[in-house]
Amino acid sequence: MKKFDVVFIGSGHAAWHAALTLKHAGKSVAIIEKDTIAGTCTNYGCNAKILLEGPYEVLEEASHYPQIIESDQLHVNWENLMQYKKAVINPLSNTLKSMFEQQGIEVIMGAGKLVDAHTVDVEGTPIQAENIVIATGQHSNKLDIEGRALTHDSRDFLSLDKMPNSITFIGAGIISIEFSSIAIKSGAEVHVIHHTDKPLDGFNEKHIAKLIHKLESEGVNSISMKMFNQYNKLGNSYHVTTETGLSVDTDYVLDATGRKPNVQNIGLDELGIEYSEKGIQVDDYLRTNIHNIYASGDVLDKTIPKLTPTATFESNYIATHILGINPNPIQYPVIPSVLYSLPRLSQIGVTVKDAEQSEAYTIKDIPFGKQMVFEYKNETEAEMTIIINADKQLVGAEIYADDAANLINLLTFIVNQKLTAKDLNQLIFAFPRIIKRRARFIKSSNDFRYINTEVRLPSLTRKTYLCFCFGKSSARNYLVSLLRQMHHFICAICKYAINAPVC
Numbered sequence: 001m002k003k004f005d006v007v008f009i010g011s012g013h014a015a016w017h018a019a020l021t022l023k024h025a026g027k028s029v030a031i032i033e034k035d036t037i038a039g040t041c042t043n044y045g046c047n048a049k050i051l052l053e054g055p056y057e058v059l060e061e062a063s064h065y066p067q068i069i070e071s072d073q074l075h076v077n078w079e080n081l082m083q084y085k086k087a088v089i090n091p092l093s094n095t096l097k098s099m100f101e102q103q104g105i106e107v108i109m110g111a112g113k114l115v116d117a118h119t120v121d122v123e124g125t126p127i128q129a130e131n132i133v134i135a136t137g138q139h140s141n142k143l144d145i146e147g148r149a150l151t152h153d154s155r156d157f158l159s160l161d162k163m164p165n166s167i168t169f170i171g172a173g174i175i176s177i178e179f180s181s182i183a184i185k186s187g188a189e190v191h192v193i194h195h196t197d198k199p200l201d202g203f204n205e206k207h208i209a210k211l212i213h214k215l216e217s218e219g220v221n222s223i224s225m226k227m228f229n230q231y232n233k234l235g236n237s238y239h240v241t242t243e244t245g246l247s248v249d250t251d252y253v254l255d256a257t258g259r260k261p262n263v264q265n266i267g268l269d270e271l272g273i274e275y276s277e278k279g280i281q282v283d284d285y286l287r288t289n290i291h292n293i294y295a296s297g298d299v300l301d302k303t304i305p306k307l308t309p310t311a312t313f314e315s316n317y318i319a320t321h322i323l324g325i326n327p328n329p330i331q332y333p334v335i336p337s338v339l340y341s342l343p344r345l346s347q348i349g350v351t352v353k354d355a356e357q358s359e360a361y362t363i364k365d366i367p368f369g370k371q372m373v374f375e376y377k378n379e380t381e382a383e384m385t386i387i388i389n390a391d392k393q394l395v396g397a398e399i400y401a402d403d404a405a406n407l408i409n410l411l412t413f414i415v416n417q418k419l420t421a422k423d424l425n426q427l428i429f430a431f432p433r434i435i436k437r438r439a440r441f442i443k444s445s446n447d448f449r450y451i452n453t454e455v456r457l458p459s460l461t462r463k464t465y466l467c468f469c470f471g472k473s474s475a476r477n478y479l480v481s482l483l484r485q486m487h488h489f490i491c492a493i494c495k496y497a498i499n500a501p502v503c
Contacts, residue, residue: 002106003128004028006322007120009112009266010135012039014297014311016096018133018319019105025323029105030129032112032122037097040137040155041308043089048158049178051085053340056185060342060402064378078163078186085158114267117290121267131322134280134288134295135315136262138306142255143170147231150238151255154179163188164252168240170228172199174339175256177211181342184218191248193223193240202337203345204352204385207400211341214381223248261299276301284329286318294318305335333416336408343382343401346408349415350396355387361395362388369401377402392420 005027008015015031016038023029036043055076062069100107110122120127140153154175163186169176172194184190199222200208216222223246231253232239240248261279273288274281279301286294296318297311304310313332320326336348355361369382379402387396397411414424 001126001128002030004030004106005129006030006131006133007032007112007127007129008133008135009114009120010039010133010137010297010299011037011096011107012135012137012297012311013041013308014039014135014137014299014315015133016100017312017315018296018322019100020103021316021319022322023103023105025319027322030108030127031100031105032108032110032120032127034109034111037093037100037107042092042096044155044158046308047092048085048089049340051088052081052158053178053182053342055081056182056342057402059185061377076186079161082159082161111265113265114271114273114293116271117292130292132293133318134266134293134299135297135311136266136299138259138261138298140255141258141260143228143257145228145230147233148255150231150233151253153255157254164250165189166237166250167191167252167254168193168238168248168250170194170240170253170255171257172196172222172224173256173258174200176254177215178340179254179256180215180220184215184220185342189250190220191223191240191250192220193228193242193246193248195224195227197224199224200339200345202351203339203347204398204400206352206385207345207383207398210381210400211339211343211345214343215341259298261301263299278302285321286314286330294322304332305337307335307337310335334412336412338405338408340405343379344404345398345400346404347398348396348408348412349394350387352385352387352396352398355396360390364388392422393418 006019006022006029008019008029008031011031011033019029019031031037039045041047059074059076062074097107108122108125108127110125112120112122112127114132115121115126118128118130118132120129120132140155142148142151142153151170157179163183166189167183168191169180170193172192176192176194177200180190180192198205199212212222227243229241229243232241234249236251238250238253240250240253260277261275263275263280267273268275268280271290271293273290273293279299280288280295281301282288282295286296286300288295296314298306300306300314310332314330317326317330334349336346339345350361352363355363364386366384366386367382368384369377369379382399382401382403384397384399384401384407386394386398389395394411394414396415397408399407399411401407
């Protein structure tokens, strides 16, 4: 019987960051995977989505110059784009598998099931470990109605060889809105059918309304407050029917009504490990009620956002806890969320909804897209709402803009470090798009590492991953790109929110 110090069930970000750290610390480590090495995000989630969306981001930026760029002559060849996506994404699994094995991690393919507190059965082969980490993630959930087998999920959409002429999204969450932004710019007829009057709950309602209005102006047919009855196939098309009698004929139906944790058939019931329909329940050390068995990532029952960076953070924490480096409970930083629509929505910290319930906060709207220093983007609808506390610290922000993802990352640093307007006014940043002295920025970017000192990966691991994903020079450029717009963005915060001197 094979024995290891630590065994991971699952191979995504919730697992492999810890696996590398533990191996580098001298532990014997094995990863068990029944599907594709590296998990959902790497193979058919975030990476694929962002890669496919890239050309549409170019179209979105071009649309800001209607009298200058003849954007109606620009189009995306979906078939070629999908071939490009496959060429980039498909090798990643084998590349990471090879990296794990080169580092001395044993990769075991098969379905893992807990037998006892120290044993995992992999299709008849028992594996023993001092510690076990469950990192099995989530899967797409489908409505339990007639014809559900006819519908598709996000994984299917991200592998489409040809964009359907018409496509219907069920649900009005992140997946539906993000994919609608792509499909409508591909020339497809797009329907979004949902049963709520508040889509994208968690983001600023004003910004959501602007985004939905924009999508509808581009041709997306958003149908709200409709419960679904059944799906039928009629020849090569599908017929979607609601309980109110509304019907839609479409070439493709994507059920995006949610995701469920992968807690079935992994031995939780047999061992008495506590879990709910939301995921595995853990303590403040990410341990299950059997303390040598941990859980990490999207399989957790938690209020913390289920995001890939969160899974990575948890994975790193588990490694340091097992090694005894960090005996303290996990302490999450303030975590940003991003909707990768066109344009994007992003949010961090205290929300407008929560701030409105307390006199301790000041809410400020900043129409930064209309400021002169941002005119080069001609994105006049871009705006931001920020929340300031009594100590003049930025504690929350919500952004509607093409660059909302990069901008929220900048604000994430400010919020977590509790910087004040006075602190920000002591900094000098390069003018947007002028990045002549990159070395200076790269040198200063090293200071950012102290945010997660207790749970960061070893230097070798960080370097290996950055260079693997971006290449050496691109990794440096990526860090620089996150800083390029800081100067005038920070000035806007100081001027409009805290009445600080204008930069």
